[in-house]
Amino acid sequence: MDLNYSPEEAAFRDEVRGWLKDNLPEDLRRKTAAGDHLDKDDLLRWHRILAKKGWVAPAWPEEWGGPGWNVTQRYIFEEECGLAGTPPIVAFGVTMCAQVLLKFGSPEQKKRHLPAIYNGDVFWVQGYSEPGSGSDLASLKTRADRRGDKYVVNGQKIWTTLGQYGDWIFCLVRTDFESKIRQEGISFLLIDMKTPGITVRPLILMDGGHEVNEVFFDNVEVPVENLVHEEGKGWTVAKYLLGHERLNTGRIGGSKRELVRLKAFAAEQTDGHGRRLIDDPRFRDKLTRVEVELMALEITNLRFLDAMRGGKPPGADVSMLKIRGTEIQQALTELMMQAAGPMAAPFKPTGPQDAGDFDDVLAHLAPRYANYRKTSIYAGSNEIQRNIIAKATLGL
C-alpha cells in the first residue's frame, strides 16, 4: 500500500495543471471563483477549449474522441479542474446523454449525436423529475403515445437545470399505461427542444438565480427514431446512468479549493480586538472537522477508483461519496457565509448584470449558501442515497 501518487501520475498531474493554467481564460476563472452565473456562452466556450485539446470527454472510448485515460488519470483531471476553478463541463451531454448513447444508442443515434456533443454544438438538458415524481421517479406521468412513426408527448418536467439553454432534452416518459410494474412502462426519449409544443418556464431560486426550469409538453411530436434502447426499457437506461460516471460525485477538487479560500478568508477577518476568526477555537474546530472529513473522502474516493481498476463496478457505496461530498460542500458554504459576519447580509443576485458598490465576494456568500442547500436534494436526495446503501450494501 502506498498512498502517494506514482511518478507517472504526478507527471500527468503537472501536465494537466500546467495546461489549465495556460488555457483557462481569466474572465471565466474569475467568474467561476466568484460564484457568478455562467451563461451558455461561458459554458460552451470552455467546453470547446477542452474539446480542441481532446480533453472534454475523459470517460469516452477513444474511437469517439476520448483521451484513453485510466480512472486515476480521470480523477486527477477532475481534481485539477476543481482546484484551478474551471467552469464545469456540463454533465447532461458529455457525461449523461453520451454514456447512454454509447451503451444503448443505435449506430445512427451515436453518429448523429456524439460528435455534436463532443464539439459543443448542442446543449443537452435532462427531463426526469416531475411535479408529482421527485424521489419516487418511477411514478412519472409525462406520456408518449405512439401515432405511426411518431410519439406524441404530453406532460410536464420540473427542475430542468439550465433548461433555458437546452437545444435538446433527454426525457423519461411513460409509454405503457397497463403494465403492473410501473418501471416497465417507461421509455427514454431524445427530444429536440425547437419542436412545437414545448414551453420552458423559469423557476427562480432563493439566491435569485435562474438555473432550473419547468418544461411543458403539449402534443409534442417526436420521431420514433429518437427512442433510445427499447420501448419500455427506459428505467434500465436510467439505472445504468445512475450507477455510471459518478467518479466526481464527491467534488473533491472543488471543495479543496473552497477550503483554501475559506482559510485565507477566515485569516483576514478580525473582530476589531485583534483576534482573527481563524484563531477563534469555536470557528476553527468546525473548519478542521470539515477539512478532516474531506481528507478522508478523498481517500475513500481513491479506494473506489482502485477497486474499479481491479474490475469491480462502482456499487451503491458510491452513494456515500454523494452524501459526504454534499455535506462537505454545504458546510464550506455555510462557514464562508458565517466568516463574513454582518457583511454577509447585503444581497447581490447572481448574474453578470449586477455591479453593486459592496464587495463582490462578500455579496455572493449568502446566496451561495442558500443555493447549495440544493446539493443534498438533487441527483437523488441524501435520504434516497441512504436507502440505496441500506438496501444494496447492507442488505436491509
Add this chain to the structure above:
Amino acid sequence: MDFELSEEQRQLADSVGRYLADHYDFESRKKIVHSDSGASDAVWKQLAELGVLSIPFSEAAGGFGGGAVDMMSAMQSIGQALVVEPVLATVLAGRLIDRAGSASQREEILPQVVDGTRRLAFAHTEDGGRYRLDHVSATAAKAGDGWVLNGLKRVVLGAPQADLMVVSARTSGSPDDAHGISLFIVAANAKGVTTTPYRNIDNQRAADVKLDGVQVRADALVGAEGGALATIEEAVDFATALQCAEAVGAMQFANDTTLEYLKTRKQFGAPIGTFQALQHRMVEMFVSVEQARSMSYLVCSRVDSATDATERARIVSAAKIKIADACRQVSQESIQLHGGMGMTEEMKVSHTFRRLTMIAQQFGDADHHLDRFAALDAA
C-alpha cells in the same frame, strides 16, 4: 496510488485474523479478562510467533524493521477481537528504546520483546497534564554515577504485566518545558517502585506507578539527556496510527454485529432493520467507518513516509479527530440499536463500546487533536 497489501502484509493479516478467530473468541477472552493477571502468556507467545512483536522493531533489535502499514491489518484484527494483551503499550515503549536507545540497550532488551518473553510499558502520563506530552513533573536527579527518580505516573497501560518500564522524568526545567525531559529504563521490581494495578473500564490492565527514590545506573538513560520530547512525540504518533487501525477493527465488529441484530430482531411483526429510522442510522455508521478506515490507511501510510515531524503530527491529529468522532458515534449507536440487550455484560458489543470509548480518549481526544492540528496549521 496503491491500496494493495503486499504478500507479507496479507499473510500476517490472514494468520493473525485466523488465530484470533479460532482462539480468541468472546468466551476465551472472558476467561483471560477475569484471570488474576488479566492477560494471557499463551496468547502473547502466539502473537510473538506470528510476528506481531517483531514487525515494528528494527533489524538491529531483532525485528523485521516494518512500519505502521505492515502492522495495520494485525491491529484491525486485534481491535475486532478486543485483544487485551498489552501490544500497543509494548510497541510504544519498545519504539522509544529502538529509536533513541543505545546499541546495547536495544540488543539487551528488545530481542526478548520480539520473542515474546518480555512486555514493556511507557510510564509517562501524570496528574494535571491531560494529553500534553511535555507535561512531566517527575524528576531524575544525578546521584553519583546514576540517577534517582521521584514522581507519580498515572494509568500506565500494560504496567501490571511489564517487567521493564520506560519512564519519563525531568532532568531540568519546570513541569511544562519542552526541554529537560529524559527517558529511563526502570525494572518494574526495582527498589522504590510501587505499582498499584487495576482494571480499566475496557478490561485492559493498567497501574499507577510511584517512583520513590528509585536508583538507576547511568546506562538506564535512553537517548540524550533532556531531549526526549521529540522521541516521545514520534513514538506516540506511531502508536496513535496503530490505534486508529485497531479502532477501525473494533468499529467494524460493532457495525457487523449491529447489522446482524437489525436483520434478526423482530418487533411489530417485522425485523427492526426494515424500519427506515434505523436503516439510516445504520448507514451513517457504515459511512463513518469507511471514512475512518480511509483515515487509518492514510495515517499509517504517512507515519511511515513522512519526512518531517510537522507533516507526521498533522496527519496523525487529523486521523485521530476522525477516529475519535467515529468511535463515539459507532459505539453509542451500536448500543442504541441493540436496545436493552446492548447494555448487558454478556453481549460483546457492550465490551466493544467500552474499548471504543477509551480509544476515543487515549493519546488525546478529538478536542486535543483539533487544538494540535490548528496549532500546526498556524505554524
